[in-house]
Amino acid sequence: MARTEHRRAGRPRQTVLNRERIAGAALAVVDDRGDFTLPEVARRLGVQTASLYHHVDGRAGVVELLRERIGELMDTAPLDGSSWDLALSGYFRSYRAVFAAHPRVVPLLTTSTVTEPRVIAAYERVVVLLEEAGVQRRDVMTIVTAMENFIIGSALDLAAPDVMWEVPEGVDAPRLAAALTAQPAGDGRADRAFEFGMQTFLAMIRRLSEPGDASKEAQHRS
């Protein structure tokens, strides 16, 4: 009892900390607090805040760790499927499912370039699939970007409160109120919007791939 009560100063014989453990603690803190601070993460690990700096580059480093962890959780298996549309929808669904499991990390990861090797590799597959589907090379990134933006927005939606729109007192919005009421019940609100959007994009990709479709050119008019 007296032995483990306090860790004295100086390097311990066996390492107590590593990036893996820090990532797990940070994710846990975000999951139930909605955000994290370095002292909170350290406390959960039974360690001093300053100790974290031996493994990660401050707070930004911990965010980077969360980004990696999220990337690892995504299931890229669907991308090796047979048909391009099932492959894409399967991957994007798992992409969003990871955020659905950890909605409160989303706001922490929204502003930065994608560099995660696993994610980059997945997008490599996505590009190949789109080209196989018949999308013109110069249009590929436009489509990927649009879908990515949609998924990020849908992920943020998961972190948002249950009611996305609320008609305040004094404001008259009967049709909006009616539409809000007419929504199918259940917690599937965000799920339905996601599925609808994804199917919408897939349908457009099919249209772009049909030979002799005049709307192909329309995308380049502006």
Added chain:
Amino acid sequence: MARTEHRRAGRPRQTVLNRERIAGAALAVVDDRGDFTLPEVARRLGVQTASLYHHVDGRAGVVELLRERIGELMDTAPLDGSSWDLALSGYFRSYRAVFAAHPRVVPLLTTSTVTEPRVIAAYERVVVLLEEAGVQRRDVMTIVTAMENFIIGSALDLAAPDVMWEVPEGVDAPRLAAALTAQPAGDGRADRAFEFGMQTFLAMIRRLSEPGDASKEAQHRS
């Protein structure tokens, strides 16, 4: 000179602060720092940090102020146009243009319910337009939510770095690299993705409105 050098303690004869001025200062700080702190906002107004608390409810109150200001900047005029698709695309374009002008406020506003009267009123119009377009009442909010998510994602894209995907060393992603290179030049990358996505949604709405379209039901299969 000696008169205005210091403001002594006690209530000034004429009010120096109001919500409007605070909103403007906060927006300016965010625009060029990427974030704001109360001391920064106060400094820009030549005032003590504590003074802000007489007009807004702390930091959260200033965020609320930014939300209001952004709502006011949106141009709802297109919503009174003749055809539903031009009305919707016009409004959503201005919606996103406001964020394009103030990209760094986006991350501050992403997690919360829409209550802004101006924005609620705009969505009331959007609902009416969608119903006029022939969308089933129970589908309206699904579509609105999907489009909203897409726009939020597209707005965040504006706050992100120029390169959204970067293939790191050691990772092999030739087709992604080629697709990135094949993008049309110019800063229109985000704009093109936004236009593509919006037109994609409008096309789907048209399809849903066509009488006797079997795909209508498909949306409710899951």
Added chain:
DNA sequence: ACCTGAACACCGTTCAAGT
């Protein structure tokens, strides 16, 4: 190399004191 404990600058919030 890795952990501690103390230190520092900075932030958000509160509050008594002044007009």
Added chain:
DNA sequence: ACCTGAACACCGTTCAAGT
């Protein structure tokens, strides 16, 4: 009612001291 100045708890980051 509205502003100041001081105070407090807390956060991110640095660093010398210890093994």
